[in-house]
Amino acid sequence: MDASSLITPELIRQRRADNPKMRDRDLADALGVSEAALVAAHVGQSGPRRAWRIDPDPDRTMPAAEGFGDVMALTRNLSAVHEKVGRYGDYHPGKHAAMVLSEAIDLRIFPGHWRHGFLVETETEGGMRRSMQIFDGAGDAVHKIFLRDGSDLSAWQAAKSGLLIADQSEQIETEPRVALDGARRNPDKLDILRAEWRKMTDTHQFQRLVSKLKMNRLGAYRDAGAPFVRALAPEAVDTMLHAVRDAGIEIMVFVGNCGCIQIHTGRIDTLRPMGPWQNVMDPGFNLHLRRDHIAEVWAVEKPTQRGPAVSVEAFDADGQLILQAFGVGKDGRDSRVEWGRIVEALQGAQTETPA
Incomplete structure (x- = not known):
């Protein structure tokens, strides 16, 4: 039992x-x-x-x-x-993916979960x-x-x-958690990965590309190499948050799980570390990040029609994505140039990328 x-x-x-x-x-x-x-x-x-x-x-x-x-x-x-x-608003339904696009609350929703x-x-x-x-x-x-x-x-x-449903029981039937999928690589498709990467015009094309090649995000990063990605030290995320705060620029911070991705677009002004946690404590945005869970960090560059999209992406020891950060480049508030300088200055990884 x-x-x-x-x-x-x-x-x-x-x-x-x-x-x-x-x-x-x-x-x-x-x-x-x-x-x-x-x-x-x-x-x-x-x-x-x-x-x-x-x-x-x-x-x-x-x-x-x-x-x-x-x-x-x-x-x-x-x-x-x-x-x-x-406030919630501007909801866009979708069978496989939905969105909330209000001024402050920005969500990507996967209804199946x-x-x-x-x-x-x-x-x-x-x-x-x-x-x-x-x-x-x-x-x-x-x-x-x-x-x-x-x-x-x-x-x-x-x-x-x-919204109430008929079943108002105090017990719930759940399913076993899906086994974690670590880095999924396919070195035999490396030439195709690099060639198709160069042809991208939108960051959303990346997930379709790696899925087609039987890879996942982390596996593709480990295989791709320069100039597409650069492995960073685990502490680079904390360094990045401090640099963004000091520069006063706006960035986008993505945190998600299987069913929802939530996005902050704006400044980061207040950092308050506490034990293993780094905390962003701003009036409309809080982020609580377990720095000790960060095992791999990658600086990633993807081509788009508006120029390169540069991100910093952190993964845990099981290969699960913790967060992503991008420079903001829209509505006349283009901070991508300064963001690129911050990312370029981040410390590279001191250990070899896991096999």
């Missing part, structure tokens, strides 16, 4: 009550259950934490979120947490905390929306009635 099957909803609620300030992800890991199971245990309850199961389809949840007004959007992976304050949804109310010392939470098939968080002071509570109440 799976040990997690012995963890009942009652036990989960007791552990939650015993550890009211513990992050859901940490508590779920400590109990050996999914984070979605932790939330589901509070469905139908009347205590300090309450949850309702909702239809997770972004075609329904994103229009509902537009009514909330000012909120905090959160997307994370195991090594980075990306938080943006703003939006499998479980909840509305959650938690009584805290600072008052009621309300959130919409979406999880993938394994019960891992895909995207969360937290209401703020001034959010529209009538829209929240409408979501509580309009």
Whole structure:
């Protein structure tokens, strides 16, 4: 019998009550259950934490979120947490990929991974905390929306009635996590990779290229070599954040998981390291980055119709993408030249690229 099957909803609620300030992800890991199971245990309850199961389809949840007004959007992976304050809007549906393109909240959504949804109310010392939470098939968080002071509570109440599904049980069926896919390389296709790389006119063509060649992003970087990529030292990400802050330029910071990518476009003004974490703590944007999880960093250049797109991309020891950063080059705010100088000055890797 799976040990997690012995963890009942009652036990989960007791552990939650015993550890009211513990992050859901940490508590779920400590109990050996999914984070979605932790939330589901509070469905139908009347205590300090309450949850309702909702239809997770972004075609329904994103229009509902537009009514909330000012909120905090959160997307994370195991090594980075990306938080943006703003309003949802300009939703573009799509069967395989959807987008939110409002002024502050910029999302790329992959609906196939939006499998479980909840509305959650938690009584805290600072008052009621309300959130919409979406999880993938394994019960891992895909995207969360937290209401703020001034959010529209009538829209929240409408979501509580309009998005609910028939199944309001306190237990949830999840699937095993998909095995991690590290660097997938194909040296026999290296000449094709380099030739097709040179022909790109848009960065979005890259994923299709490497998939066609039976590679993935990290595998292609390890194979491609100069002038396409340069391996950087793991500490280069931290150096880059400081350099961007000091230069006062705007960049784009991407953090994502299987179901959602969240993007910040703007300056980085306040860095506050704490232990292994580096934290961007700006009024509309927070980034929490585990520097000790960074195993590989690559400076990458891809051709586009508007000139080269230069990025800094960090991966963990399992080959999973942690974050990407690009220079901003749109609407007359072209900081790509200064960004290129910053990237060029970053320290190269001191160890050989893994085989």
